[in-house]
Amino acid sequence: MKSLFRSMALVGAVTLAAMPAAVVAQEIAVIVKTTSSNFWQNVNRGAQAGMEGLDGYTMSFDGPASESDIAAQVNMVDNAINRGVAGIVLAPSDPEALVPSVQRAYESGIPVVIIDSMLAEGAEEYYQAFLSTDNQAAGELMAQTMIDAIGTEGQIAIMSYVPGVGSEIGRVGGFTDYIEANSDIEIVNTLYSQSQMATALNQTTDMLSAYPELDGIFGANEPTAVGMGRAIVQAGRQGSLTALGFDGNEDLQQFVRDGVLEAIAVQGSFQMGEMGVQTVVDLLAGEEVEEFINTGVVVVTADNIDSDEAQNVLY
Missing domain, CATH: 3.40.50.2300 (Response regulator)
Incomplete structure (x- = not known):
């Protein structure tokens, strides 16, 4: 799967090289379930941290107003593919509805890293890594x-x-x-x-x-x-x-x-964003990545809420 992706990515790179400079911008599109939640805004902050020091790349962050607006999220992924992004970090709101778009990204040579929620069984061949809490x-x-x-x-x-x-x-x-x-x-x-x-x-x-x-x-x-x-x-x-x-x-x-x-x-919502972007960049560099990356969970109580372990994940 990985070698096929790299071959397709090379084809995609050749195609992008022939496009106008405005289209060739190495954009990493981070598309989440909704932008109206502090959880997903913390993913955004993590993604921005992951972009630090990455010369030649830009990042966009988008998501529907509501997690239940699945059609809007599908459109966002399709629009990202249409504008020729370098890679996509996606938190799918629906396990079935996003599969055709992720398949289209794969066929276009665009690496996709899924975060938080898995796609439907059988879609694994269309994305390269899954980052989530277990x-x-x-x-x-x-x-x-x-x-x-x-x-x-x-x-x-x-x-x-x-x-x-x-x-x-x-x-x-x-x-x-x-x-x-x-x-x-x-x-x-x-x-x-x-x-x-x-x-x-x-x-x-x-x-x-x-x-x-x-x-x-x-x-x-x-x-x-x-x-x-x-x-x-x-x-x-x-x-x-x-x-x-x-x-x-x-x-x-x-x-x-x-x-x-x-x-x-x-x-680890911050980690989902940060590691999601970094995983896309690794894929673009032709590196192998783990198919599942556990971003962890911490049980926070009144007894440990001020500990370093809790403060590192709270937002």
Whole structure:
């Protein structure tokens, strides 16, 4: 696969060399799920850091206003291909819908590095590396955190985000499977916020009302966990149930400090951007890269939130 890509990249380079100078700009397009999230803005900061000292390259950063606007993200990838970018770093919002565009990039000799969420099975031949938290392992880690907090019995709820997204499948699937395999805890419901904070707030409010004896609740990404935390505060349930979140913006950090959330699992979002850009540059230089690069996760609690390990991933 790698040798075929390099051959295609050479063809692409010859084609680009024949184009006007304005088109030959060595642009690396970083396209994320949405630009309206601190998580993805931290990916942007990491990508900018990865560009430092790279002479001859420029970087663009783009993403839809909402993670659910999949058509807009497809258009962004297609537009990047049309303008002849040197490489693409992509966090796909949908595992199926982005495959044709990534295939087209591959056929155009443009290296693609996927971050955060995998594409559908069978699409691996069209991209050269996948950088992510091991979401299944992270979900299992949070499940064990829940068991440690409430024991092996009780009722919990899951506040998820966009069904079918690669990170959601691994993260929530890992959490669910681990709870079911290692405890008698009942998962009373799983709701999907579409990564909208206000939706998560309303859904959590309804969940807390429907299950007043709920022992625990898990918010599986940044906007969902923020909405969940705000609902817990508004309902006066702080301290009466174990709440776990995912990601690490300022709101979630404050929830941990205030005891609203017992813990948050924080991904290396900065590392996704920085290492994503660097991996594209390595591919353009003809170097071999690892097909999977784990960018890690840190469980942050009130006890370790000020440690160097936590501060290096919080944003």
